Amino acid sequence: MIAKSEIYRDDLASKFGMWLFLFTEMLLFGGLFIVYSVYRYRNSGAFHLAAQELSVTIGTINTIILLTSSTTIAMSITAIRKQDKRMALLLIGITIILGLAFLVNKYFEWGEHIRQHIYPGSSVLSSRGQGDVLFYGLYFFMTGLHALHIIVGLIFIGFVTTFISINRINSDRYVLLENCGLYWHLVDMIWIFLFPLFYLIT
Amino acid sequence: MKSMEKTVNEKDHIIPYRKFLHILILLILLTLTSVALTRIYLGALTVALALIIAAVKSSFVLRIFMHLKFESRLFTVLVTFVVLLICAVITITLLDYLFRQ
Numbered sequence: 542m543i544a545k546s547e548i549y550r551d552d553l554a555s556k557f558g559m560w561l562f563l564f565t566e567m568l569l570f571g572g573l574f575i576v577y578s579v580y581r582y583r584n585s586g587a588f589h590l591a592a593q594e595l596s597v598t599i600g601t602i603n604t605i606i607l608l609t610s611s612t613t614i615a616m617s618i619t620a621i622r623k624q625d626k627r628m629a630l631l632l633i634g635i636t637i638i639l640g641l642a643f644l645v646n647k648y649f650e651w652g653e654h655i656r657q658h659i660y661p662g663s664s665v666l667s668s669r670g671q672g673d674v675l676f677y678g679l680y681f682f683m684t685g686l687h688a689l690h691i692i693v694g695l696i697f698i699g700f701v702t703t704f705i706s707i708n709r710i711n712s713d714r715y716v717l718l719e720n721c722g723l724y725w726h727l728v729d730m731i732w733i734f735l736f737p738l739f740y741l742i743t
Numbered sequence: 744m745k746s747m748e749k750t751v752n753e754k755d756h757i758i759p760y761r762k763f764l765h766i767l768i769l770l771i772l773l774t775l776t777s778v779a780l781t782r783i784y785l786g787a788l789t790v791a792l793a794l795i796i797a798a799v800k801s802s803f804v805l806r807i808f809m810h811l812k813f814e815s816r817l818f819t820v821l822v823t824f825v826v827l828l829i830c831a832v833i834t835i836t837l838l839d840y841l842f843r844q
Contacts, residue, residue, distance in 0.1 A: 560821065560822075571832070608767060615758075616760050622757045726808045733797050737793035
């Protein structure tokens with residue numbers, strides 16, 4: 542035990558590293574938002590019509606799902622610090638279920654578009670003109686990249702759950718859970734912007 | 744021995760569950776507000792309102808969920824810088840498209 546306790550650990554530095562990674566993610570999506578704004582400006586009519594075809598209901602439900610999952614993972618940090626392992630596992634389990642629910646909704650949403658032959662490269666979409674091609678190209682790319690981040694986040698949370706159950710993450714050592722939370726919150730925050738840009742502003 | 748393993752810069756602040764639930768309710772209300780507002784046609788204002796609400800929501804996520812409020816000031820400064828950088832690049836790009844002859 543004595544040898545272990547002498548290992549120097551810097552949680553602030555770990556979090557700093559995570560934040561630096563999150564900055565690169567913010568710049569990645571920031572770049573895509575620039576592309577979106579320019580294309581929207583140049584094809585405002587087509588973007589206006591195409592955006593009306595997206596389901597605001599599914600979008601709103603998914604927003605609430607992600608906001609709730611962000612809350613539960615934030616609360617799991619409180620639980621682990623209060624040494625309540627069962628509560629932490631329960632909260633993180635809810636986060637995973639909500640993340641999966643988001644993906645299931647996305648599957649049905651995309652499935653509906655694809656059933657109507659609206660996907661990048663389809664002849665139906667090409668015949669509708671350049672504005673629609675750009676709108677749906679950006680829609681599929683940006684929400685797809687976001688969904689990919691959800692999948693990565695879920696795998697990350699999966700590892701963290703295992704570490705909590707074998708006590709590698711505990712009330713004294715929980716920076717990995719915090720970093721996992723940071724990643725999940727960032728993914729949530731990106732959705733906070735994707736939702737109005739694609740679903741609300743028509 | 745335990746105290747030695749604790750990091751030097753850890754701030755002891757456990758955020759109560761209730762605080763997170765309050766923020767969640769606030770975030771959901773803001774979401775529903777932005778949905779309701781965009782259903783009413785307000786022209787160019789709609790875009791501005793939806794983005795302002797999204798920015799307010801993100802600031803809650805950043806400050807409370809991502810602990811910026813309780814963390815070292817350095818993190819807030821860096822996040823602000825990155826956000827301003829993205830805003831600046833978007834503005835400059837749009838200025839070019841709006842005013843190019």
